[in-house]
């Protein structure tokens with residue numbers, strides 16, 4: 001395992017669209033293991049493969065020690081709206097900012113062995129999943145900054 005360097009928003013690579021994973025092999029597992037080591041070292045909540053310089057549709061999240069890997073994910077349903085302050089390991093030079101995200105997200109994906117699963121998440125987990133999912137299409141939270149309606153701001 002190894003800690004990988006995180007691509008910053010100032011590098012155009014972060015804007016590239018990631019490609020579907022075709023082979024679920026040791027190379028993918030090594031990438032995911034390295035992503036975990038990198039995420040833990042940075043004490044982040046989520047990390048996408050593009051952020052470590054690999055254009056594969058894969059991301060990991062760690063919310064309250066719930067550690068999940070998503071390969072080739074598809075968001076199949078969203079509902080509600082929430083405003084939370086987000087940050088990003090690829091935007092370390094910028095302050096946190098509010099983004100509007102669905103309150104509930106249903107996502108289908110594959111695990112590292114190619115087994116499909118589906119998950120419905122809420123609150124912070126929904127924010128994190130939406131944020132990482134955006135990375136796969138080169139979208140950053142700083143593209144979506146908003147001023148929340150009064151009384152809707154959450155930290």
Ligand code: NI
Nearest residue numbers: 087088089090
């Ligand atoms: Ni991010």
